[in-house]
Structure formats: structure tokens, C-alpha cells
Amino acid sequence: MNEERKGLKEKITNSDIWKSIFRHGYENTGRRYTLQILQNVWLHLHPPRISRHALNFRFTWCMGGITFLMFLVTAVTGVLLMFYYRPVAEYAFRDVQALEFDIPFGMLLRNMHRWAAHGMVISVMLHMFRVFLTGSYKKPREFNWAVGVILLLITFFLSFTGYLLPWDQLAYWAVTVGTNMARATPVLGHEGPFTPTDIVTQANDVRFALLGGTIVGPSTLLRFYILHCVAVPLVASLLMALHFWRVRKDGGISGPL
Amino acid sequence: MEHFLALVSKPDNVPILAILFLIPYFMWLAYKQARQTDRAGVPSDAALNDKVYVWPYLCRNEFVCAIIIMLVLGVWSIMIDAPLEEPSDPAKTPNPSKAPWYFLALQEMLVYFDPWIAGVVLPGFIIAGLIAIPYIDINPKGKGYYTIKERPFALAVFCFGFIILWIVLMIVGTFLRGPGWNIFMPWQYWDPHKIVPLTNVNLSYLFGIRDDTTANFFGFAVVAGYFALGPIFYFWKYKTSRFLQELGLIRYVIVSFLFLSMVALPIKMILRLALNIKYVWVSPWFNI
Numbered sequence: 001m002n003e004e005r006k007g008l009k010e011k012i013t014n015s016d017i018w019k020s021i022f023r024h025g026y027e028n029t030g031r032r033y034t035l036q037i038l039q040n041v042w043l044h045l046h047p048p049r050i051s052r053h054a055l056n057f058r059f060t061w062c063m064g065g066i067t068f069l070m071f072l073v074t075a076v077t078g079v080l081l082m083f084y085y086r087p088v089a090e091y092a093f094r095d096v097q098a099l100e101f102d103i104p105f106g107m108l109l110r111n112m113h114r115w116a117a118h119g120m121v122i123s124v125m126l127h128m129f130r131v132f133l134t135g136s137y138k139k140p141r142e143f144n145w146a147v148g149v150i151l152l153l154i155t156f157f158l159s160f161t162g163y164l165l166p167w168d169q170l171a172y173w174a175v176t177v178g179t180n181m182a183r184a185t186p187v188l189g190h191e192g193p194f195t196p197t198d199i200v201t202q203a204n205d206v207r208f209a210l211l212g213g214t215i216v217g218p219s220t221l222l223r224f225y226i227l228h229c230v231a232v233p234l235v236a237s238l239l240m241a242l243h244f245w246r247v248r249k250d251g252g253i254s255g256p257l
Numbered sequence: 258m259e260h261f262l263a264l265v266s267k268p269d270n271v272p273i274l275a276i277l278f279l280i281p282y283f284m285w286l287a288y289k290q291a292r293q294t295d296r297a298g299v300p301s302d303a304a305l306n307d308k309v310y311v312w313p314y315l316c317r318n319e320f321v322c323a324i325i326i327m328l329v330l331g332v333w334s335i336m337i338d339a340p341l342e343e344p345s346d347p348a349k350t351p352n353p354s355k356a357p358w359y360f361l362a363l364q365e366m367l368v369y370f371d372p373w374i375a376g377v378v379l380p381g382f383i384i385a386g387l388i389a390i391p392y393i394d395i396n397p398k399g400k401g402y403y404t405i406k407e408r409p410f411a412l413a414v415f416c417f418g419f420i421i422l423w424i425v426l427m428i429v430g431t432f433l434r435g436p437g438w439n440i441f442m443p444w445q446y447w448d449p450h451k452i453v454p455l456t457n458v459n460l461s462y463l464f465g466i467r468d469d470t471t472a473n474f475f476g477f478a479v480v481a482g483y484f485a486l487g488p489i490f491y492f493w494k495y496k497t498s499r500f501l502q503e504l505g506l507i508r509y510v511i512v513s514f515l516f517l518s519m520v521a522l523p524i525k526m527i528l529r530l531a532l533n534i535k536y537v538w539v540s541p542w543f544n545i
Contacts, residue, residue, distance in 0.1 A: 033310040046315065049308040053300075055318055058286060059403075062322050069323050073330065093344045100341065111334035118272040119330060121359050126283060132390075132415050133287045135399040135408065142391035149387045156359060163357050170269070172345035173354040177364065181376030192373045193543035215347060254401035256299045 045244045047252055054253045059134070063127035067155075068240065070120035074158075077113040078229065085165070087225035089218035092167035117159050124155045136254035144246040147239055154236045161228035167221060175224070176216050182207035261443035264432055268337045273358055273431050280424055291403035299402055352436045352449060361430030362423045368438065369525045371544055379518070386515045390415075393512050395503055418519055457535035460528075469539075476538025480545060483521070488513035 012018055013026070024035040034048040053059055084103055085095045099106035128148065131137060137145035164175040183191040188206040190197065195205075202214050212219030247253060264270060294300075309315075356364045366375035398407040405412060435441035436449040460479065461472035492509065495501055501509060528534040538545040 030310065033312045036312040043312070043316065046311045048312075049310055050315060052307045052309050055309065055314055057318075058290060061283060061286075062318075065319055065322060066326055069326055073327075096341060100338075107338060108334055111337065111339045112330065114339040115271075115333050115337070116330060118269075119326075122272055122276060122279065126279065129283065129419060130287075132419075133291075133403055133412070134401060135404075135411075136401060137391040138394070138397065138400040139391070145391050146388045149384065152387075153384065159359065160357060166341055167345050168340075168342040169345055169349070169351060170340055170342045172347070173351055174357050177354045178356045178360055181363075181372060184372035185377050186373055189373075189377075192377070217347075256400065256402040 045248060047248055050252055051255050053255055060253065061126060061130045063123045063130055066123040067120055067127055070116045070123060071236070071240070073116040074113055074120065075233065077109055077116065080109055081113055082229060087165070087222050089167065089221055092165065092221060096166045096168075117162060120155055121159055124152055128152060134254060138254075141246075141250045141254065144243060144250055147243050147246065151236065151239050151243060154232060154239065158228065158232050158236065161224040161232065164216070164221060164224045165228065172216060175220070179207060179210055179216065182210055258444050260435065260441070260447040261432065268340050270358065270431055271333075271337060273428060276424060277428070280420065284420075287403050288405075291405045294402050294404045295406040299404075353434055353438050355430070355434070358427060358431055361434075362426035365426040365430040365434075366522060369522065369529055373543065374545065379522070382515065382518050386519070389511060389515065393508050393515075395508070414516065414519070422519070422522060457529070457533045459536045459539050460534050461539065463532070463534065469541075473538075473540045476536070476540065476545070480538045484514065484517055487517070 013022075023039045024032055026032065037043050037046050037048050081099070084099050084106065086092065096110070099110050103109075131145065131148065160175070160178060164171045183189045183202075183205070185206050186192045187194050187196075188200065189195060190200050190202045190205040190207075202208065208214060210220075210223070211217070212223045265274070355361065363376065363380060366379060369375070370379070394408075394411055396408050396411065398404070399411075429440075433440050433442065435447040437451060437453070439451055439453055441447055459472065459476075461475045464475065466472045466475055488510070491513075492501065504512070525537070528537070536544040
């Protein structure tokens with residue numbers, strides 16, 4: 001029986017179809033371990049080998065990886081949520097209600113999206129904390145630290161734009177408070193210092209550009225929806241690719257060399 | 258008390274409760290390793306050149322970590338429902354109106370500074386300062402391991418900024434701010450009609466200056482003196498030191514400016530809370 005099974009396994013793994021998909025065997029050799037990384041598009045940002053201390057949880061806290069995982073979770077749950085949600089002031093709140101009460105597993109989907117987003121904010125802050133404490137921003141990783149700072153801001157902005165979408169009181173006023181800051185931008189905000197108030201008014205200042213109106217309204221909802229679902233995730237993905245690639249090009253994760 | 262309990266059990270505040278445990282835990286973890294390094298010295302090169310294959314060793318770690326985190330997230334999502342309040346109503350302003358929890362340190366700064374400083378200039382400095390860190394920290398030591406002895410100043414400044422000015426202010430903003438953005442202790446009743454006497458005066462007033470123009474010049478002198486005197490004195494005293502020679506004048510100016518901007522926040526908080534000072538510098542165009 002065992003022999004038969006082994007024969008079948010050999011037959012499958014030696015078939016043209018299998019070999020066209022998986023371009024390496026499964027023998028326990030260093031060559032195969034290397035190929036496993038090099039010939040897999042999802043894994044190839046890793047180097048084939050790393051120093052042993054990079055495996056140490058006490059050193060890395062795993063926070064960068066957890067941030068990326070949270071991003072993936074929000075991406076998957078976010079796409080599913082988009083099937084049920086319309087970014088129109090008349091529908092938005094009702095659609096979220098429908099998610100909670102009518103759609104199978106809708107509540108779980110929404111919970112997962114929200115908590116993953118909050119989790120991402122926590123893990124990205126802890127990641128920055130760890131990178132600072134280990135001095136990992138030092139030469140030659142200065143530029144990657146800068147990319148990381150931008151990604152931190154993008155994480156906040158992603159979470160903030162998503163905060164508005166349920167269109168309830170919590171969302172509405174949190175975003176009102178948050179975007180009210182933009183009024184006070186020097187020169188560009190209508191209540192800021194050094195603003196030429198005859199040119200810059202509340203109907204054309206930087207806050208107006210963000211909200212698409214003088215208060216948070218339907219056009220703000222649409223703007224934040226597009227920023228949240230399309231524009232910012234795209235930029236975040238590009239910068240993440242850069243960030244991960246640079247980790248490797250700058251010599252892998254930092255160590256005392 | 259019931260208001261405080263309602264705040265703590267708010268589903269959106271779960272992350273802050275998590276932070277209350279996570280930050281001390283990771284600080285302890287980092288401290289333990291730093292103490293070990295500072296005692297026994299930096300791990301030797303031989304141990305570090307010990308390389309392992311990413312497949313299976315790192316990929317296995319990533320996989321296990323992902324499973325554990327997904328489990329935590331799954332349980333969290335099943336147990337606690339995302340909040341949904343009544344439909345948005347532009348005519349019904351809640352009191353207090355709070356930004357999302359991760360912006361509450363910024364909202365807290367609004368108590369002490371005008372919106373253009375608290376909402377635009379200081380956040381800009383935070384971002385610029387964070388990006389500048391690798392370029393102004395020229396200390397080559399302490400790269401890739403935890404240590405306290407080799408970079409005490411950098412660690413002290415960053416931990417003060419991150420833990421006190423970001424995390425603690427965020428927690429204060431979340432749990433202790435009530436109606437009218439007044440401080441309410443956990444055991445206090447959230448009284449929306451709480452009367453807070455506005456006895457704050459400007460710094461120039463405290464010094465007996467009543468004339469606007471003089472007050473303007475006085476405020477300018479105080480702020481300029483704050484940013485200039487300390488750095489100039491330090492530079493004059495230690496200009497031949499190796500540290501300043503290596504740092505260079507431009508880096509020195511940037512470091513001292515960013516540092517003093519950061520410390521300005523706690524200073525303004527103390528001035529406001531202890532001495533009831535409203536503005537340090539009142540000018541026709543802006544107030545600081």
C-alpha cells in the first residue's frame with residue numbers, strides 16, 4: 001500500500017503539469033531551499049539565507065510582518081465589503097446596517113476589517129519603536145527609515161479615511177474634528193496665519209480640497225471612499241514594495257556587524 | 258465612574274487598552290536585552306555570521322506568527338462588534354467630539370497651542386524630525402542591537418517623544434477628556450455644565466506689560482531667546498569638543514531646533530497648568 005502511494009506521488013510530482021508549476025523538487029538540500037525562495041514570486045523578496053539572529057522574536061518583535069499581514073487582511077476584507085457598500089450619503093449608513101443585520105457573516109467581515117486596521121496602526125507604531133531602539137535606521141538604512149515614516153503616515157491616513165465610511169455620528173464628527181485642523185494651515189487655510197483672506201476663503205482653501213465642500217458632506221464621503229479604497233492603497237503598495245526591497249538591498253535586517 | 262467605564266468598554270478603545278499592556282511589555286523586553294548587551298558587550302561577529310536558510314526557518318516563523326495573529330484577530334472579531342452609532346447628523350454635535358484614537362495626542366496639543374501650531378506646524382515638525390533622525394544622529398554605535406549605554410541621549414529623546422508625548426497624551430485624550438474637553442478623573446461625573454474659570458493671562462501681562470507693541474516685542478524676545486540662547490551658549494562652551502566638530506554647525510542647528518520644539522510642548526503645558534499662562538508671544542498675526 002505504502003509502495004503504491006509512493007509510486008503515485010512520484011508519478012504526480014514527475015508529471016509535466018506539476019513540473020511546469022513547481023520548478024524545484026523536494027529533496028532536503030541547500031540548493032532546493034535556495035530555489036524555493038528564488039523561484040517563488042511571493043517569497044523572492046527574501047534573501048535565500050539570513051543571519052540566525054534575524055529569526056529571534058525577542059529582537060524583531062515580528063511587528064513589520066504583522067503590519068503587512070494586517071494590510072493584507074484589510075485588503076481582502078475591504079474588497080468583500082465593497083460588494084455591499086455604496087459611498088452615497090443616502091445609502092452608506094443603511095448599507096453598513098445591512099452588513100450588520102442582513103448579510104451572512106457581514107458583521108464578522110466588518111469587525112475583521114476594522115480591528116485589522118486598528119491592529120495595523122498599533123503594529124506599525126511598535127515596528128517604528130523597535131527599529132529605533134535597535135538603531136536600525138543608521139547607515140546604510142537612512143532612506144528606508146524615511147520611506148517607513150511615510151508609510152506610517154499612510155497607515156494613519158488609510159485608517160482615517162476609512163473612519164468616515166460608516167457615515168454614523170462617530171465617523172462624521174471624528175472626521176470633522178480631524179479635518180478642521182486644515183482650516184488653520186498657514187497661508188493655505190482660511191483661518192491660518194499669514195493667509196490672504198481676500199483670496200483664500202473657506203470655499204477654496206486646503207480644507208475645501210480635502211472635503212470637497214465647506215463641511216463634511218456627500219462629496220467628502222465619495223472623496224474619502226476613493227482615497228481609502230483606490231488611491232492610498234495603491235501608493236501604500238508601491239511604497240511597501242520599495243520598503244521591503246530596500247530592507248534586502250541595505251543588507252537584510254540590521255545586526256551588530 | 259459610569260462615564261469612565263463606558264469609555265473603557267467602548268469597542269474602539271480596545272486598541273488603547275492593548276497598547277497599555279503592549280508598550281510596557283516591549284519596553285521591558287528591550288530593556289532586558291539592552292542591559293545584557295551593556296554588561297556582556299556586543300555579540301561577536303562569529304555568532305552573527307551564522308547564516309540559516311530562509312526556507313524553511315524564516316518562512317516557518319512567519320507562517321506560525323501569521324496563524325497566531327489571525328487567531329487573535331479572529332477571536333477579537335467574533336467577540337467585539339465594530340461600533341455603529343446613529344446616522345450622521347451635521348446639526349447634532351456630540352460633546353466632546355473626539356478624533357480617532359491615534360490622533361488624540363494631536364487633539365490634546367490643541368489645548369495648549371493655537372490650531373495652526375498644534376494642528377499643522379508641530380505635526381509637520383514631527384514628520385520632518387522623524388525623517389531627519391538618521392541624518393542628524395551621527396553616532397555609529399548601537400546599530401542592530403539593543404543598548405542604553407552607547408546612545409543614551411538618542412534613546413531618551415525618542416522615548417520621551419514617543420511614550421510621553423504620543424502614547425500618554427493619547428491615553429489622556431481618550432479616557433480623561435470629557436464635555437468641553439475638560440479633564441475628568443475616572444471617578445468624576447461628566448458634568449456638561451462644569452464651570453472652569455478662565456483666569457489665564459499672557460506671559461507679558463504677568464511681567465506687567467500692558468502695551469500691545471511692547472508685549473509683541475517681549476514675546477518675540479522670549480521665543481527667540483528660548484530657541485537661541487541655550488544652543489549658542491552650549492556651542493560657545495563646547496565648540497572645540499570632538500562631538501560638535503563631528504556633528505557640524507548645520508546638523509547642530511537642526512538638532513537643537515527640533516529638540517527645543519519638542520520640549521516646547523511640555524513647557525507650555527507646565528506654564529498653562531501651573532502658572533495659568535495663555536500665550537507666550539502675542540502678535541497681530543499669530544499667538545504662541
